[in-house]
Amino acid sequence: MPKPSAHSAAGQFIRDYGMIFVLLLLVALFSVLTLAEQHPTGAEAGRQVADRIVDAAGKSAGVIIVTRDTAEDRAFSAAIAARLADLGPTVHATVNGSPADARRAIVAVLARGESIDAIAANDATSRWTVYGQFDGLSDALVVPRSHTWPNFLKMSNVLGVANQTAIYAIIAIGMTMVIITAGIDLSVGSLVALSSVAGALVIRDLGGGTEAGAGMMLAGLFGGIALCALAGAFSGAMVTAFRIPAFIVTLAMMLMASGLAFRLSKGASIPQLPESFFWIGGGVTLGLPNPVWLMIVLYVLAHLLMTRMTFGRYVYAIGGNAEAARLSGVPVKRVLLAVYTISGALAGLGGIVLASQLQAGDPKFGLMYELEVIAAVVVGGTSLLGGSGKILGTLIGAFIIAVIKNGMNLTNVDPFNQKIVLGAVLLGAVLIDTLKRRRA
Amino acid sequence: MTGAAAAIEAPLLQMRGIDKSFPGVHALRGIDLSLAAGEVLALLGENGAGKSTLIKVLGGAHRPDGGSILINGTPVDIDSPADALRAGIGIIYQEFNLVPDLGAWENIFLGRERSVAGFIRRGEERRRARELFDRIGVRVPVDAPCGSLPVAHQQIVEIAKALSQEARVLVMDEPSAAITPTEVEHLFNIIRDLRTQGIGIIYISHRLDEIFEIADRVTVLRDGEHVGTAPIAGLTRQRMIEMMVGRRIENEFPKHHHPIGEARLAVRGLARGEAVRDVSFEVRRGEVLGLTGLVGAGRTETARLVFGADRRDAGTITLDGMPLDIRNPRDAIRHGICLLTEDRKSQGLVLGLSVRENFGLPNLPEFSAAGVVHRGRERDAFDRFVDSLRIKIPHREQAAGNLSGGNQQKVVLAKWLQRNAEVVIFDEPTRGIDVGAKYEIYLLLNELARAGKAVIMISSELPEVLGMSDRILVMHEGRITGTIEDVPAASQQDLMTLAVG
Numbered sequence: 001m002p003k004p005s006a007h008s009a010a011g012q013f014i015r016d017y018g019m020i021f022v023l024l025l026l027v028a029l030f031s032v033l034t035l036a037e038q039h040p041t042g043a044e045a046g047r048q049v050a051d052r053i054v055d056a057a058g059k060s061a062g063v064i065i066v067t068r069d070t071a072e073d074r075a076f077s078a079a080i081a082a083r084l085a086d087l088g089p090t091v092h093a094t095v096n097g098s099p100a101d102a103r104r105a106i107v108a109v110l111a112r113g114e115s116i117d118a119i120a121a122n123d124a125t126s127r128w129t130v131y132g133q134f135d136g137l138s139d140a141l142v143v144p145r146s147h148t149w150p151n152f153l154k155m156s157n158v159l160g161v162a163n164q165t166a167i168y169a170i171i172a173i174g175m176t177m178v179i180i181t182a183g184i185d186l187s188v189g190s191l192v193a194l195s196s197v198a199g200a201l202v203i204r205d206l207g208g209g210t211e212a213g214a215g216m217m218l219a220g221l222f223g224g225i226a227l228c229a230l231a232g233a234f235s236g237a238m239v240t241a242f243r244i245p246a247f248i249v250t251l252a253m254m255l256m257a258s259g260l261a262f263r264l265s266k267g268a269s270i271p272q273l274p275e276s277f278f279w280i281g282g283g284v285t286l287g288l289p290n291p292v293w294l295m296i297v298l299y300v301l302a303h304l305l306m307t308r309m310t311f312g313r314y315v316y317a318i319g320g321n322a323e324a325a326r327l328s329g330v331p332v333k334r335v336l337l338a339v340y341t342i343s344g345a346l347a348g349l350g351g352i353v354l355a356s357q358l359q360a361g362d363p364k365f366g367l368m369y370e371l372e373v374i375a376a377v378v379v380g381g382t383s384l385l386g387g388s389g390k391i392l393g394t395l396i397g398a399f400i401i402a403v404i405k406n407g408m409n410l411t412n413v414d415p416f417n418q419k420i421v422l423g424a425v426l427l428g429a430v431l432i433d434t435l436k437r438r439r440a
Numbered sequence: 441m442t443g444a445a446a447a448i449e450a451p452l453l454q455m456r457g458i459d460k461s462f463p464g465v466h467a468l469r470g471i472d473l474s475l476a477a478g479e480v481l482a483l484l485g486e487n488g489a490g491k492s493t494l495i496k497v498l499g500g501a502h503r504p505d506g507g508s509i510l511i512n513g514t515p516v517d518i519d520s521p522a523d524a525l526r527a528g529i530g531i532i533y534q535e536f537n538l539v540p541d542l543g544a545w546e547n548i549f550l551g552r553e554r555s556v557a558g559f560i561r562r563g564e565e566r567r568r569a570r571e572l573f574d575r576i577g578v579r580v581p582v583d584a585p586c587g588s589l590p591v592a593h594q595q596i597v598e599i600a601k602a603l604s605q606e607a608r609v610l611v612m613d614e615p616s617a618a619i620t621p622t623e624v625e626h627l628f629n630i631i632r633d634l635r636t637q638g639i640g641i642i643y644i645s646h647r648l649d650e651i652f653e654i655a656d657r658v659t660v661l662r663d664g665e666h667v668g669t670a671p672i673a674g675l676t677r678q679r680m681i682e683m684m685v686g687r688r689i690e691n692e693f694p695k696h697h698h699p700i701g702e703a704r705l706a707v708r709g710l711a712r713g714e715a716v717r718d719v720s721f722e723v724r725r726g727e728v729l730g731l732t733g734l735v736g737a738g739r740t741e742t743a744r745l746v747f748g749a750d751r752r753d754a755g756t757i758t759l760d761g762m763p764l765d766i767r768n769p770r771d772a773i774r775h776g777i778c779l780l781t782e783d784r785k786s787q788g789l790v791l792g793l794s795v796r797e798n799f800g801l802p803n804l805p806e807f808s809a810a811g812v813v814h815r816g817r818e819r820d821a822f823d824r825f826v827d828s829l830r831i832k833i834p835h836r837e838q839a840a841g842n843l844s845g846g847n848q849q850k851v852v853l854a855k856w857l858q859r860n861a862e863v864v865i866f867d868e869p870t871r872g873i874d875v876g877a878k879y880e881i882y883l884l885l886n887e888l889a890r891a892g893k894a895v896i897m898i899s900s901e902l903p904e905v906l907g908m909s910d911r912i913l914v915m916h917e918g919r920i921t922g923t924i925e926d927v928p929a930a931s932q933q934d935l936m937t938l939a940v941g
Contacts, residue, residue, distance in 0.1 A: 012837070309811045310804040313793075317801055320790035327749055327787055328801040328855070329773040387792040 015436070019381055019396045019429075026400060030407030031150040038149045039123030042072050045144035046079025046120075050087060053118045053142050059088035061117035064109060066095045066102045066125045073122065080120045092116065099128045106134060118142050151410055159289060165402040166291035167192075169395055171350045171369065172376045173302045174232075174343030176394040179377055180306075181319045181339055182386025183246035187235060187253035188347035188373055191228040192366025194261040195351025199224030200270035200361025209272030217277055224355075225348035231257055232344020236337040246340075254370070261363035271360040281356030291353050295395075298346075303391045315339060319386030375422075376401055379429040401425070450513025452477040452640040453529075453609050458507035460493055467493045469664045470507070475609060475640040480631060482655035482672070483644045486684050486874030488844050489661040491644055495611055499531040500524040511608075530602025531611040536594050540587025545569035547586050548601045572600040576630050591735075592623040599630065610634065611642040616650055617871065620734040621900075621936065628654050646874070647901065648677050662686055685876045693907025694879065696886040700910065701725030704894040705777075705863045707746060710755030715741040717918040719755070723863070723894035728885055730909030730927075731898045733939045738918040739898045740782060743865045747779040748772040759862060759894075773802055776862035780852050780869060782898070784845070788852045791841030795833055796822050798840045799855045806858075825854035830880065846877025853884060864888055865896045870904060882908055902932040914938035 053063055065080050067073035074096055081091055092114050093105040102125070109116060119131065119140045131137040151157060171188050178185045199220040203209065207216025231253055238249040283290045306312035314335045317325040326332045350369070355361045380397025382389025404425060408418045453475040460468040468490050475481050485491045496502040498509065500521045508515050509527075516527045524531070538547045545565045554561045554568075569582045573596065580593045580600075589597070595615060602610055612631075616624045631641055631654055643655060651658060651672070658675060660667040660683040667683050682688055703722040710719040716738045723729045731739050745752045748766040757764045764775045772778075781787035789798050800807060800818045807818045822836055831850045833843065840851060849869060856864065866885070870878040885908055888895050899905050905912055912924040914935055922938035924930045 304812075308813055308815075310808050310813055311811060313797060313800065313804060313813065316793060316797070317790045320792040321786065324787050324790050325801065327747070327769050327779065327781060328798075329770045330801060331770060387790070 016381070016390050017393060017396065019379065019393060019400065023396050023400050023403065026403045026407065027152075030152040030403065030410065033407070034151040034153075034410045035148055036151050037146050038154070039146045040144050041067075041076045041122040041124075043075045043079040045122065046076040047083045049076075049120050049122075049142055049144050050080045050083035050089075053084065053089060053120060054087045056142065057089070057117040057140075061089040062109075062115045063089050063091050063118045063120055064093040064095065064105060064116055065091060065120045066105075066128070067122060068098075068124060069096045073125075076122055077120075089118070099130045102128060103130045103133070106130070106137070110134070116140055152407060157406070157410075159292070161399075161402050161406045162292045162295075163289040164406075165398050166289070166295040167350045167353055168369065168372050168376055168402075169295050169398040170291075170298055170353070171343075171347050172373045172380075172394045172398055173298055173391060174339075174346040175370075175373045176377050176380070176382055176389055176391055177302075177306070177315055177339045178246070178343050179374075179382050179384060180315050180386060180389045181336060182322075182384075183239065183336070183339070184250060184374070184384070185232070185235070185340065185343045185347075186247065186250040186370050187231065187257055188343065188350075189366040189369035189371075190254045190257035190261065191231055191344055191347035192351040192354060192369055193363045194231070194257045194264075195224035195228045195348035196355035196361040196365045197261045197265045197270065197363055198227045198361070199352050200273060200355055201264060203274070203277065204270055204272040210274050212274050212277075214276075217274065221280070221352050224352045225345050228257075228348025228351065229341050229345035232347070233337060233341040235344070236340030239340065240333040240336045258363065265361065265363045267363060269360045269362040269364075273355070273359055273361075277356050278359060279356070281353040281358075291357075294349075294353070299391065299395050306391050311335065311338070316387060319388075321387070372401070375426050378433075379426065381429075381433060383433060397429070450510065451475060452479075452512060454510040454513075455494070455498065456508050456510070458494065458497055458509075459505045460497060460502060461505055467664050468497070468504070471661065471664075471666045473659055473666075473669075475642060477608070477638045477640050478635050479656050480635060480641045480643055480654055482651040482658045483642055483661070484651065484658055484680060484684055485661035485667075486876060488663075488874070489684070490664040491661055492613070493664075494661070495531060495613060495642075495644070498524065498529055498609075498611065525605050525607075528606060528608035529611070530605060530607030530609065532595070532598045532602065532613065532615065534613045534617060536598055538586040538594055538597060541585050543583045544573075544580055544586060544589070544593075544597045544600070545582045547597055548572065548604050552605075568604070569600065572603055575603065576600060577633060578626070578630070592619045592626070595619065595627070596630075599634075603634075607639070609640050609642070611644070613644045614646070614872075615643070616645055616647060618735070620736075621902075622734070622940075624650065646872070648680055649903070651680070652677070660684055681875050684874070692879075693904065694882050694886065695908055696890065697910070698726040698886075698890050700727050701892070704760055705746075705896075706758045707742075708756045708758075710742060710745050710757075711753045712741060712745055712750060713753065715918050716745060716752075719915075719918075719920055721913055721920065721923075723896055725892050725894065726889050727910045728889050728895045728897055728908055730905040730912040731896055731915065732900065732902065732905045732912060732935060733915035733921075735900065737915040737939065739915050740867055741918075742915070743779055743867055743896065743898060746772070746863075747777055747865065749779065773859060773861075776860065777865070778802075778856035778859060778861040778863070779865045780849070780856065780867060782867040782871060784848045784852060785841075789840040789848055791839065793840060794837045795831075795840050795843065795851050796836040798851055799825070799858065802855055803858045821858055822854065825850075825857065829854055829857075829884070844874070844877070845872040846874060846880070849873060849877070849881060861893070863894045863896070865898070867898045868900065869897060870899070870901070902935050905935065906930060906932065916941040 053061060063084060065077045067077040077094055077096060081094060084091055092109045095102045095105045116137060117140060121141055121143050123143060126141050126143045175185055202220035202223045203212045203216055235249045235253045238244050239246050281291055285293055314330045317330055318332055318335055322332055354365055376398035377394050379400050380393035382393060451474045455471060455473040458468050458471040471494055483491050493502060497504045500518045500523050503519060509518055511527050518524050518527060548569050549565050554564055566582050573580050576596055576599060578596045580596050586594055586597055615627060634641060645651060655672050657669060657671050659669040662684060701724055703724050706722040708720045711717055719742050733739050744750045746757055748768045748771050757766055759775060766772045785791060799822045804813060807814050829850045831847055840848060869881050885895060897908060906927060909927055912927060913920050914922045916939055921941060
């Protein structure tokens with residue numbers, strides 16, 4: 001019985017998802033390049049400072065807490081106060097403000113004749129010069145321990161990258177399917193704009209704008225997506241029924257959808273959206289931004305669709321050899337129609353998420369998204385010739401581009417140079433694909 | 441080999457100890473080959489024996505790992521196709537290297553244009569092209585785009601191109617595969633003529649009849665090794681086959697006769713434009729119906745109409761007395777009709793998909809529930825056919841494009857057998873398939889007939905048609921011009937008479 005050996009299974013993985021090593025390499029590179037001293041603040045750092053005060057000055061110490069007036073610093077000072085209350089030391093004063101506030105507080109505490117054994121501060125407030133004006137106070141400063149950690153790998157940065165990539169990555173699912181059928185969809189950028197405008201219009205004009213309820217918001221959401229799915233289906237019909245090249249059909253759709261978006265919105269942004277609409281693109285669930293959840297769910301579904309389901313097999317077969325697929329009984333036209341419809345619908349979804357994040361529908365949204373998305377698909381190893389490619393490869397491709405952009409921002413690479421680098425990356429990805437093919 | 445005397449005695453072309461390995465395959469193991477001026481050498485071997493690799497080494501497409509090539513006794517270095525041309529070696533591959541939109545003269549001089557200050561001397565190129573065609577003895581229109589020329593003419597253009605480059609050695613890779621018997625006769629006259637001009641010709645073909653007709657000597661390769669070289673006069677058909685397959689073949693066409701039953705597939709008044717005109721026939725239970733004729737006679741077109749691959753203008757198709765509504769291949773497949781296309785690479789298989797995935801393509805509804813493919817069921821079903829059809833594959837995730845023609849044909853057959861097809865139409869089932877695999881395909885034809893299927897075999901190879909059919913239909917210009925009921929009594933001449941109208 002023929003069976004693929006373990007060796008060839010590993011080889012297959014590298015052939016399919018070899019790009020993941022490029023991604024890991026980039027992550028390692030930017031981690032090294034952005035290594036920096038990190039000065040923590042916030043609740044966790046606060047508890048640590050409280051413990052160190054007790055260690056240094058004992059359970060009966062007199063303490064004042066000095067932080068700035070920011071949310072993070074307030075969490076920091078609240079955590080210190082709560083912890084100290086448990087452990088014993090007395091907090092004589094808590095400052096959430098400026099050096100002048102700190103000075104007034106210190107003067108007041110000293111005037112009351114209370115001792116200041118420790119000043120709980122963070123990196124920023126410990127640098128204030130106010131303490132030097134009082135004898136021995138500079139030595140009483142207790143700050144959270146600093147440590148070295150790459151700026152790139154800070155949780156806030158990682159989540160930010162994932163969040164910014166999500167919309168591109170979601171649209172790239174449809175694009176991957178289209179490109180595997182040896183087609184292309186240039187209209188997705190315009191469909192993002194059209195969807196955001198259509199969705200916002202439904203909510204503003206039918207739902208009452210900022211007062212709109214959940215029902216109307218859903219109507220706007222699905223309205224935008226449905227309109228774009230329809231546009232995709234139209235492109236698909238042109239491609240299948242009249243055999244017009246997909247490049248031309250979707251180029252025309254790109255113009256028409258953009259024009260329609262400007263017409264519907266009269267060229268202006270539509271910001272009359274309810275606050276709660278922000279939840280879709282800006283909310284956080286279980287620690288992850290909602291668009292990232294959406295991306296994960298859609299990728300899992302698309303991966304299963306393309307690897308486990310009849311539909312996926314048909315998509316690959318059509319891209320590999322449409323005539324052989326037809327003569328094998330594959331419903332070629334139906335599958336192509338579905339693929340362009342999916343691409344349109346996902347672009348529409350991307351437009352709604354973007355409208356939610358930016359709290360507006362706008363005909364200028366989505367500009368050049370098609371190129372960004374095609375780049376992600378190609379970098380992810382899908383061949384423009386059709387017949388081969390992997391959904392998860394596209395996810396990796398989208399992240400490679402996002403990581404390079406983010407890493408260059410963090411290392412202060414000139415934006416003009418960034419474009420040059422991204423162009424070279426795209427070329428390099430296609431070069432690798434071509435060389436791989438030649439060897440096979 | 442520097443003396444002038446040695447050079448005069450040396451053959452036109454010598455290949456000595458040519459060795460070539462690819463990752464995992466030792467494709468050529470010390471191959472020797474020699475070709476005299478004015479000689480036709482047939483290069484024989486099954487697919488995968490190394491013929492193509494050897495030719496590519498000669499043509500500069502592959503670099504050999506070892507061995508040498510001598511022209512008139514002088515060693516030459518052939519590192520690129522340009523080197524081969526310079527050494528006087530012209531190769532006409534099975535797939536022609538012609539730009540379809542350019543005329544014959546433009547193709548002949550492509551890359552070597554005669555020009556003055558960058559302007560092409562069109563008049564001279566045309567005149568020279570006509571001279572070349574005169575030399576070959578065929579009037580090919582020099583201005584028509586090559587893509588619009590019949591295949592036989594395109595072949596002439598390729599020959600003219602080689603001659604224009606002063607080729608002394610001409611290699612023809614399966615030149616007869618795509619042209620009609622009359623055109624093959626023409627080609628042979630051209631080859632004989634070139635032979636008298638002192639050109640050495642290496643002729644590759646699977647058709648042994650042709651070898652006997654045209655070749656002076658035969659060199660046989662098997663598994664990358666040189667099995668032997670012998671003058672044609674001392675060889676028999678049987679002996680050549682045995683040299684190629686390395687074992688004795690008792691009977692080239694292992695025909696089994698089964699009791700013929702009632703009509704199963706019946707076609708009435710089938711028509712599409714000029715290609716198929718009022719074609720009616722039936723196929724009976726247990727019968728292999730041969731369908732032959734010249735290329736372009738409408739055989740493939742008829743099959744495509746029955747299968748729904750093209751839309752028919754008129755005609756009814758019934759199976760076991762039930763009229764079928766066939767508008768596309770999906771309808772035909774649903775009714776149990778399948779077509780094994782002539783061109784497996786462009787129509788039969790998705791080369792980039794694995795053999796298992798190709799096998800599953802028409803069978804996914806059976807292997808899936810709610811659109812989810814049950815890959816275990818698919819694998820098990822495929823494995824059964826790998827065993828029963830003796831498909832030779834390293835593993836089932838092998839890309840279909842990397843298989844030999846015989847194994848590709850078996851994979852295509854497996855996918856239709858899984859559908860439990862009742863009507864199996866083979867279009868040139870053994871084209872490009874080596875002798876050993878041909879034999880197995882013939883056994884499968886027998887097996888299908890025995891199982892009561894209606895089997896149609898379209899073929900241009902008359903020995904095959906005569907050897908494997910229970911009944912033969914001959915087509916000419918879209919019509920059926922004759923039916924041969926008593927196959928054992930018929931001759932190739934009988935078929936040809938009907939085929940030319």
